[in-house]
Amino acid sequence: MAPPRDPRRLCRLVQEGQLRALQEELEAAGGCQGPARDTLLHCAARHGRQNILAYLVEAWSMDIEAANRDYKRPLHEAASMGHRNCVRYLLDRGAAVDSLKKADWTPLMMACTRKNLEVIQDLVEHGANPLLKNKDGWNSFHIASREGDPVILRYLLTVCPDAWKTESKIRRTPLHTAAMHGCFEAVQELLDRCDYAPDCRDNCGVTPFMDAIQCGHVHIAMLLLEKHKEGQTSTVQTLLSLGANINSKDERNRSALHLACAGQHVACTKFLLQSGLKDSADLTGTLAQQLTESRDILRDFDHTVKS
Template sequence: MNSIKLLRLAQNDDVDGLKVFGTGVPTESCARILSEVCYEKSGDTIAHVAARSGAVGVLRHVLEDLKATNLLECANLDGKRPLHEAAQASQRETVKLLLHLGAEIDSLKRADWTPLMLACTKPDLVTVELLIRAAANVTLKNKDGWTPFHIACREGHHNIILYLLDTCPYSWKNHSNNGRTPLHTAALHRHLECVKLLCVKCSYEPDEEDSCGTTPFMDAARVDDTQIMDTISSYHNVDVLKTDMLGRNSLHLAAQAGALSAIEHLVRHYGLDVNILTKTMQNALHLAAKEGQAAAIELLLSLGCSAKQEDYKGRKAADVARAANHHACTAILCEAEIKDAPPK
């Protein structure tokens, strides 16, 4: 029987099929043969495939009956052990079995992800609970400085966030390597209910900055989520004029991203001056022009943003659009300049 057929038996939890393969073969030899079977491209062994598929019967047969215990901590080419696979696939019974057999709870795959971190990418709270009750470390960070709490906030798993806060009340204090809080992440990924939860349960500073000077409010503006903008501002006394390291405020970032609702909301609801400038003397039109955001340009013009403003290099927004080969934007801005020109 070839390797692919054996791996498919594992995927289908076909214990009888594996036993047929082992008929007449000494247990030790059978264990050795099965331990060497893997997918060439991924390095997934029978244990990885079974763990991911929830094939508890196959795992018991291979790890307990045949005593191929070397497979318990065998890493594939991504550094994943079977417990990583089971946790990521929310295979509860498989997780229980692997933990019972002594799988290392905080083993690291490539990029320093633990099984708990992978479990937090999925909404299954029970798998997360199983790992934490088995003493999984909730404070470990991956190579980007993210903890399980940060990951749960990225995915918007409200129930897991609550459980992690109950388990480790200071989980929310983590900053990633680039200075981003879980609130930044939840806002950027538009998880409104999670943002509300974090605002109520956690004591974030009103305008907490990441390493680029970006605040959660700015992130919400950039992704065009006015509900999250309003939620953050209602719980925190945010400075809507705050700028990042490049001197861009929320309006500039919204213009750059083409976030139409956020642009209008910032001007009409929060009262931002549509012609406010960055450190380099650019207004929101310059940033929208550079990114080819034609709809944002039309909206900004309708709100009174000047097409005649020159940046520190003497460039108008039309010049920026032309340099970036955004022809539609260039045409809109040139027409706006003509309309704004004083009569001869």
């Protein structure tokens, strides 16, 4: 059969869910590929048209493993958009659950870019491997940490307890990623359930604490200090040498002094005071020095005032 004059029309019919019009077009002209070498299956899966997906597979015997120019299969499309009905249909028809698209992304990795637990569960229950890594060294847990849904992280740790023990090719951990992207609940989950070293560093020497501070997520930096019980004086020195603003504050108007005093970090507090950081009240009117019980810290505040 001759191909239709405008292949994009078939894709548009799929996108709009016009099954009857699509049937008429195909009967007249046969199947085709879209402008990006997508098959109509790709288009149906991307837009969540499970009825059209089933029609194309069952009436036209279209290949569910057809790959486009990025090596995406229809399952990649359905998973990346969170269309559970299409994901389940393709899996039930025998789609390869760990097929790789360009850059070695699996359908599970793509599902983890969406906060859709049911799709992730369907893929895992059909054998998807959370430990597979893409070309950058990220596994599915790493990707889920970037999106920051603690429920999904909890599920992945339940089905694969070692999923957190991963580093990218430049040695960045899921904790680095969650801290950098400001995912507070994800950071909490990672600190509670995973055994990350307090000073884990990537190839550039950056710790999760440094990521949080550099990106302005002071509340996450405070959480990391509290959980890991580290003063991070050397980290603060490094940040200031890189041009970080010592006077930056979080949404509650707390400064780095509040963090250091709340954590009872003597050396860190002393360094901040020597660097010129002044004590100031947060939104509740609380000064940093009111958060400490350390006599050494209070003595440093007195010496700074006198000097």
